[in-house]
Each structure stands twice: as structure tokens, then as C-alpha cells.
Amino acid sequence: MEKIDRRYIFLAILLLVLVPLLVPIGLPIRVSREVQSGYDAVAEIPDGSTAYFAADYDPATMPELHPMALAALDQLFSKNCKVIGACLWPAGPPLLEDALRRIGEERYGKKYGVDFVNLGYKPGNEVAMVSVGRSIRATFPTDFYGTPVESLEVMRGAASLTDMAILVNISAGYPGTKEWVQQVQSRYHVTMVAGCTAVSTPEYYPYFQSGQLSGLIGGMAGAAEYEKLVGKLGTATRGMDAQSLGHLAIIAFIVLGNVLYFATKKKAP
Amino acid sequence: MKKEVPLLITAIFGSFMVIDYFVPHPSVSAVGETLQQWAIIVISFSYVLGVANIARVNGEKISKRSRDWPFAIPLLMGLAFMLGVGIFGGIGERTLFNDFFLYAYTPMSGTMFSLLAFFIASAAFRSFRVRTLEAGLLAVAAVIVMLGRVPVGAEIWDKLPGIADWINNVPQMAAKRAILIGAALGAISTGLKIILGLERNYLGGE
Amino acid sequence: MQSAKPIVLLAVFLLLPACVHVLTVGAQEAAPAPTAQAEGQVRWFDLNRLNIALVVAVFFILVLVFIRQAGKGASFFIRKIAGLDAIEEAIGRATEMGKPVLYVPGIDDVNNIQTIYSMVILGNVAKLVARYETPLIVPVCRAFVVPLAEETVKQGYLDSGHPEAYNPNNIRYLSDEQFAFTAGVDGIMLREKPAANLFLGSFFAESLVLAETGFSTGAIQIAGTANIHQLPFFVVACDYTLIGEEFFAATAYLSKEAKLVGTLKGSDWMKIFLIVALVVGAVLETFGVTAFTRWFTVQ
Numbered sequence: 018m019e020k021i022d023r024r025y026i027f028l029a030i031l032l033l034v035l036v037p038l039l040v041p042i043g044l045p046i047r048v049s050r051e052v053q054s055g056y057d058a059v060a061e062i063p064d065g066s067t068a069y070f071a072a073d074y075d076p077a078t079m080p081e082l083h084p085m086a087l088a089a090l091d092q093l094f095s096k097n098c099k100v101i102g103a104c105l106w107p108a109g110p111p112l113l114e115d116a117l118r119r120i121g122e123e124r125y126g127k128k129y130g131v132d133f134v135n136l137g138y139k140p141g142n143e144v145a146m147v148s149v150g151r152s153i154r155a156t157f158p159t160d161f162y163g164t165p166v167e168s169l170e171v172m173r174g175a176a177s178l179t180d181m182a183i184l185v186n187i188s189a190g191y192p193g194t195k196e197w198v199q200q201v202q203s204r205y206h207v208t209m210v211a212g213c214t215a216v217s218t219p220e221y222y223p224y225f226q227s228g229q230l231s232g233l234i235g236g237m238a239g240a241a242e243y244e245k246l247v248g249k250l251g252t253a254t255r256g257m258d259a260q261s262l263g264h265l266a267i268i269a270f271i272v273l274g275n276v277l278y279f280a281t282k283k284k285a286p
Numbered sequence: 287m288k289k290e291v292p293l294l295i296t297a298i299f300g301s302f303m304v305i306d307y308f309v310p311h312p313s314v315s316a317v318g319e320t321l322q323q324w325a326i327i328v329i330s331f332s333y334v335l336g337v338a339n340i341a342r343v344n345g346e347k348i349s350k351r352s353r354d355w356p357f358a359i360p361l362l363m364g365l366a367f368m369l370g371v372g373i374f375g376g377i378g379e380r381t382l383f384n385d386f387f388l389y390a391y392t393p394m395s396g397t398m399f400s401l402l403a404f405f406i407a408s409a410a411f412r413s414f415r416v417r418t419l420e421a422g423l424l425a426v427a428a429v430i431v432m433l434g435r436v437p438v439g440a441e442i443w444d445k446l447p448g449i450a451d452w453i454n455n456v457p458q459m460a461a462k463r464a465i466l467i468g469a470a471l472g473a474i475s476t477g478l479k480i481i482l483g484l485e486r487n488y489l490g491g492e
Numbered sequence: 493m494q495s496a497k498p499i500v501l502l503a504v505f506l507l508l509p510a511c512v513h514v515l516t517v518g519a520q521e522a523a524p525a526p527t528a529q530a531e532g533q534v535r536w537f538d539l540n541r542l543n544i545a546l547v548v549a550v551f552f553i554l555v556l557v558f559i560r561q562a563g564k565g566a567s568f569f570i571r572k573i574a575g576l577d578a579i580e581e582a583i584g585r586a587t588e589m590g591k592p593v594l595y596v597p598g599i600d601d602v603n604n605i606q607t608i609y610s611m612v613i614l615g616n617v618a619k620l621v622a623r624y625e626t627p628l629i630v631p632v633c634r635a636f637v638v639p640l641a642e643e644t645v646k647q648g649y650l651d652s653g654h655p656e657a658y659n660p661n662n663i664r665y666l667s668d669e670q671f672a673f674t675a676g677v678d679g680i681m682l683r684e685k686p687a688a689n690l691f692l693g694s695f696f697a698e699s700l701v702l703a704e705t706g707f708s709t710g711a712i713q714i715a716g717t718a719n720i721h722q723l724p725f726f727v728v729a730c731d732y733t734l735i736g737e738e739f740f741a742a743t744a745y746l747s748k749e750a751k752l753v754g755t756l757k758g759s760d761w762m763k764i765f766l767i768v769a770l771v772v773g774a775v776l777e778t779f780g781v782t783a784f785t786r787w788f789t790v791q
Contacts, residue, residue: 023408023708030407044437047447076392077399077671078697108395108669111387114379141326142603148322151315155323162378190670190696191600203790215435216402216697220721222459223466238435261438263403268429270411275425278415308545310538329601329636336635339665346661354683398671402697405704405729413728462720465736467766469718471759472740473605474548475555480605484559484751485612485743 021277026270033266037258044258051225052242055210055232059092059183062208066182067099067175069149069207071197072116074189075108078214083112084253085212085240086187090120091247094127098182099171103136103157105145105192110137110161130160130169137161142192146200150178177205183231184209190217198224212239293483300481340365427453543787550765555758562754570753575714575732576745582688582712583620591687592627592662593617596677596702597641598693598717599633599670606718606739607637610693611644613716613742617690618648622657631680632665633673674698678705691715691730692739695722703729716742 062068070090074082093100100121102113114135121127129135136157139145148156153175154166166172174180184207188194194211198221202209208231213221215236224230234243237260240253299321306318344358371382378384416422433439434450479485562568586593595617597610614630621628630641642663649658666676678701681689689706691699692715699715699722706713707729715726716734726733734742737759744752773785 026408026411027404030404046437047440076395080396111384140329144322144325151319217721257437261436264432264436267407267410270407271414274411275416308538308541310535332636335638336665339638343661343664395671398675401701405700409728465720469736471762472737475755475759476605476609476740
């Protein structure tokens with residue numbers, strides 16, 4: 018059984034993921050409590066308030082995390098919120114820029130520097146987080162384009178994280194949700210909603226249960242649920258059929274592996 | 287001296303950062319903030335170290351014609367190219383750097399991540415054996431959670447998402463918290479050992 | 493003198509907040525309520541965090557008591573950890589096959605305790621590898637870890653009496669980018685075919701990609717991480733996995749140094765303390781008494 022070429026398994030997975038992407042089935046999406054809470058937390062902040070958007074992910078996790086970033090930004094901009102975006106992952110700023118421009122500028126006609134800003138990347142991980150908690154301007158003296166942040170209208174009244182109505186964190190790992198909760202949320206008690214990869218979601222459940230996270234968007238499934246709540250169906254919703262079939266395939270492989278294992282065991286003397 | 291000075295710095299600053307958490311006095315916060323700014327600056331310089339290491343290891347590989355040396359050439363060229371276009375052409379929207387980032391690096395990186403789907407399937411096929419009762423329970427729980435987390439689960443049985451949530455929130459969480467508490471205690475005691483200088487291997491030679 | 497140093501540091505560590513607490517309690521008693529404190533009033537101790545301070549203090553005291561006992565010659569039992577025993581076996585196998593050992597210290601920076609601890613284990617691995625005269629390849633994901641890894645491995649070779657065998661080109665910085673690094677390590681595994689892969693440190697989504705590639709090359713694989721969400725992947729794809737705190741027990745286990753084993757004993761007692769607190773809290777909550785659990789709430 019061990020001799021079965023695993024490339025057959027790879028081929029099966031490829032087909033089961035690819036086909037529903039090309040020919041969607043349109044399975045209905047059910048919204049989970051964690052995602053609904055996240056949506057409600059954003060909905061409850063006053064219209065026109067300022068949100069800190071921590072985009073801590075990179076191109077590798079873009080297919081999984083970018084859709085939830087777009088959906089969360091859509092909800093924020095629909096409430097006329099100002100968005101201060103920043104990254105603690107070096108490859109994050111271009112992705113954040115893409116999300117802010119696509120949703121803020123193109124969909125809602127918001128202006129860079131007035132309604133939203135991309136502060137770019139800052140090294141230092143937890144150190145940078147705590148620093149943002151104390152002073153955003155001291156941590157990010159200039160934005161992604163090198164413009165001094167004092168000159169930007171969106172930064173007026175946004176001295177530190179305590180001035181933010183909400184902290185939205187899209188996280189692919191370290192530094193990410195866990196560190197924002199431990200270093201910033203627990204210190205400054207800011208309302209926080211997190212979106213993360215499916216694989217790391219179970220790790221953050223305790224923070225959602227304890228109330229430190231007001232919402233938790235897990236993986237592509239969470240993103241699809243958020244898209245449904247926002248009412249703008251995107252790539253995550255399209256990916257759910259593929260994910261459904263992918264899960265079914267893995268279950269089938271577990272069953273097949275066991276059948277073959279017991280069959281081989283019986284034959285053995 | 288080569289070890290004592292770093293150990294002293296570790297002890298002082300490590301202790302200070304702990305104290306900073308408990309003492310809200312502005313003078314302590316101000317020092318804490320300054321230390322954090324220093325740390326950010328020092329960490330920024332690490333990229334120079336990284337580039338130096340890449341240049342040295344791969345440069346030597348090419349000059350000595352070591353095994354697989356031709357691969358080192360595109361690596362160094364890629365490094366120089368991205369550095370060059372970033373420094374001279376900028377990194378904002380509609381720049382060459384951004385184009386390469388979005389249309390070359392992003393899909394390559396996403397491809398590496400997507401390998402997970404294939405590897406999870408092959409690992410499940412190879413390793414998920416129902417040899418014991420516990421393994422059987424694990425398999426049943428895995429199937430329920432996998433189905434409950436995707437739309438097809440609710441189509442098969444509308445109770446599946448609820449059961450999957452319960453598995454996630456109760457037994458899964460209980461086990462995970464136990465491991466988490468153990469790991470956190472291990473991390474704290476390791477931190478203490480480092481601050482006290484009991485663990486010092488990582489500092490290298492005398 | 494050596495044993496006095498930790499005690500002096502502990503005194504600084506614990507007594508400062510404690511003294512501050514004594515001072516602030518006096519000040520607070522005079523005030524009507526904490527919420528009534530005037531804005532900007534100087535506070536030397538955050539009373540909302542008193543619970544954390546006390547629990548941490550109890551833990552530190554336990555650890556230091558056991559370190560002191562160990563220093564006086566007390567011996568402590570330490571259970572068998574198969575994954576750590578297997579490290580020497582894996583290096584021996586690599587030596588027999590004439591192939592290198594691959595050590596991946598995670599993908600986190602030096603400010604993560606797991607990375608620092610991985611360097612401590614790397615020092616032990618380097619000593620063993622040097623003794624067997626087997627090449628050791630250490631791919632590094634964070635530039636800041638490079639000098640640490642270089643120094644650690646160099647020292648390991650020096651301690652084993654084989655400084656000439658140290659090859660700085662085997663400490664390789666690949667990329668700060670998670671999956672560029674993963675691709676680089678996969679490449680090393682496929683080209684150089686190490687016979688033993690040690691994944692010890694902080695890992696994320698790359699864990700299964702690395703471990704499955706290592707499996708395909710037939711290497712013996714040992715993993716250890718405190719990132720619990722990655723443990724299932726390592727468990728299915730590696731021969732041995734160090735789970736959570738087992739990872740942090742490595743140097744005590746490998747060196748059997750009394751003081752380090754003493755810290756494990758302190759952790760065990762702390763665990764008992766927490767289990768008792770959990771049981772008491774659960775019982776009290778069941779009967780509607782919430783004060784105890786509320787005291788543990790982090791504010």
C-alpha cells in the first residue's frame with residue numbers, strides 16, 4: 018500500500034479542486050457564530066469612526082486571506098469609516114495597498130490620505146505592536162510612499178490604538194492574531210476582530226471564547242461567510258465548492274487507506 | 287567578558303520588560319518605548335546581515351564551482367535585480383518592483399502554500415490508521431469536523447455543522463488548552479533561565 | 493558565587509514590583525476607589541494585573557527553589573522522552589549513511605523564545621554532529637538568527653574538539669519570506685538528501701510541506717514545536733514529535749544538568765497548582781461562587 022504513487026492522490030485532489038472552480042455547484046453557505054460576531058462587532062462601531070487594519074499576511078496566503086480582507090474593508094468603508102492600514106509582514110504592504118485601492122477608492126470613491134492610508138511595513142513584531150499601541154505616529158513616522166503621516170488628514174485624532182474604534186487583524190501566522198491579543202488587546206482593551214488561515218483558527222478559539230476576540234473569521238470558509246454577510250460574493254464564495262469536494266476527497270482517502278491497510282494485514286501471515 | 291556583557295544586558299532588559307508590564311508609571315513607559323524603538327532599529331539592520339550571508343555563501347559556491355553552483359547565479363541576479371528596481375524605481379503602485387512582486391512572487395509563493403492541499407491528502411492517506419479505539423474516535427471526529435466546516439456538510443445532514451462546532455469548542459479546546467498551558471509554562475521557565483543566565487549556549491563562545 | 497547570582501536577580505525581579513505594590517496599596521487605601529483616581533495620577537503598580545504578578549511570582553519562586561535544591565545535590569526524576577533520545581540515533585544513522593543532518597530552527601525571529609531555545613538545542617546537536625564528523629546544514633529564515641546559529645554551531649564543534657570541521661557555508665540564510673524559505677529547504681532536502689531532518693522551533697503552515705518532502709526523501713525526522721496547531725502535521729509526517737513543553741525540556745533532558753532539571757520540577761509543581769485552581773474554580777462556579785474565577789480574569 019505504501020508503494021502507491023502519491024502523485025495519483027495529487028492528481029485526484031487537483032481535479033476535485035479545479036473542476037468546481039470552473040463549473041460552480043453553488044452549495045449554500047451557513048454563517049457561523051464566530052463570523053457573525055465579527056460582522057456584528059464592526060457593525061456596532063459608530064459610522065465614520067477610525068479603524069486600525071493590521072494586514073499581517075503575504076502572497077503565500079493571499080488566496081485564503083485576501084478575500085476576507087476585502088470583505089472586512091467593504092463593511093468598514095460602507096460605514097464611512099476611516100481606515101489606517103499597516104503591516105508587520107515585509108511582503109504585506111502591496112497586498113494591503115491593493116485591498117485599500119480596490120475597495121476604498123474604486124468601489125466607494127474614498128481618497129487616499131483623507132479616508133484611508135497604508136502605513137507600510139514595520140519590523141519588530143511584538144515590539145512594533147506595543148509601539149503602535151502607544152503611538153502610531155512614533156511607530157510609523159511616514160506612510161508606504163514616504164509621506165510624513167502628520168500631513169495626512171486621516172491621521173488627525175489617531176494618535177494611538179486607544180483612539181481606534183476597532184482593530185481588524187488579518188493574520189497568516191507570526192506575528193499575528195495571537196501576538197495582537199497578548200500584546201495589545203490585553204493591554205489596551207481595544208475591540209478586536211481577527212481573520213486567519215483555516216489551519217491556525219483552532220488556536221484562536223480560546224481568545225474568542227474569552228471575549229478577547231469579538232469575532233473570528235477562519236480560512237476561506239470564514240471569508241465566504243463574511244462575503245455573504247456583506248452581500249458581495251467574491252472569490253471565497255467561489256472557492257467553497259472546491260473546498261467541499263477537497264474535504265470529501267480527503268475523507269475518501271482516509272477510508273481507502275484504512276481499507277487497504279486492513280486488507281494487507283489480513284493477507285499477511 | 288564576551289558572554290558576561292550580553293548576559294547582563296539580557297538580564298537587565300528582560301527584567302525591565304517584565305516590570306514594564308506591571309508598572310504603568312510614565313517614566314517606566316517612556317524607557318520601555320525607547321527600548322522598543324532601539325529594538326526596531328537593531329532588527330532593521332538584520333537584513334544587511336541576511337544579504338551578506340546570501341552573497342557570501344552563494345558567491346563562494348560560484349567561485350569554487352561547488353555542486354549545483356549554476357543555481358546560485360539566478361539567485362544572486364534576482365536579489366540584485368529586485369534591490370535595484372526597488373531602490374531606483376520605488377516600490378509604490380505602478381512600479382516595476384510592484385509588478386514583479388504581484389505577478390511573479392505572489393503566484394510562486396501561493397503555489398508553495400497550495401502544496402499543503404496535496405500533502406494533507408497524501409499524509410491522511412498514509413498515516414490515518416484506525417488501529418485502536420482512540421484512533422477510531424479521532425477519525426470519526428475528523429470526518430465530522432471536515433464535513434461540518436464546508437457547505438456540503440449541512441447538505442448531507444443539517445446537524446453536522448453544530449456537532450463540528452461542539453467538537454471544536456469543547457473536547458478539542460480542552461486538550462489544546464492543556465497543551466497550551468504546559469507549553470506556556472515551559473516558555474516562561476525558559477525565559478527565566480535565559481534572564482538568569484542558566485541557558486547560555488545560544489550566545490556562542492567565550 | 494554562581495548560585496548567588498540568580499537569587500540577586502530574582503530579588504530585583506520580584507521585590508521591585510512587590511515594594512511598589514506595598515506603596516501603592518497604601519495610596520489606594522487612602523483613595524475612595526481605583527476609578528476615582530485622577531487622570532494622570534502617578535501609579536507605580538497596575539493593581540488590575542496583581543493576579544498575574546502573583547501567579548508569575550509563585551512560579552518563579554517554585555523554579556528558583558528547585559534550582560537551589562538541585563544546586564545542593566538533590567536529584568530529580570525526569571521521564572523518558574523518546575523524541576530526544578532519537579536525536580542521537582538519527583545523527584548516528586546519518587553518519588553511517590555518510591549523509592548530512594538538516595536542522596531547521598523554525599521560521600521565527602530571535603525575539604521568539606522558541607527560536608532562542610532552538611539555538612540551545614542546536615548547540616547540543618552540533619556537539620554530537622562534530623563528534624561523529626557528519627555535516628550539519630542549518631537553513632535560516634530570519635537574518636537576525638544567522639549570527640546566533642553560526643556562533644552556536646561553531647561553539648559546538650569547538651566543544652567537541654573538532655573546530656576544523658565547522659563549515660560556515662552550511663549556515664544558510666535563505667529568505668525572510670515563509671514560502672520562499674520553505675521552497676529553499678525543500679530544495680536542500682531533494683538535492684543534498686540529508687539522512688536526518690530535525691525541525692525544532694516555531695513552525696507554521698510550512699510544517700507539513702517540509703515534513704512531507706522530508707518523508708519522500710526517506711530521512712528520519714524529529715520535530716518539536718510549541719505552536720500547537722502545527723503538532724498534528726508533524727505527528728503524522730515525522731518519526732518523533734516533541735509536544736509543547738517537551739520541546740522546552742530538551743536541554744535539561746540531554747545535559748541532565750541538575751539546575752536545568754530543577755526548572756522542570758518547578759514547572760511540574762506549577763502545573764499542579766494550576767490544576768488545583770482549575771478544579772476549585774470549576775466547583776465554585778458550579779455552586780454559583782464567581783469571585784475566585786473573577787480574580788483570575790486578565791484586565
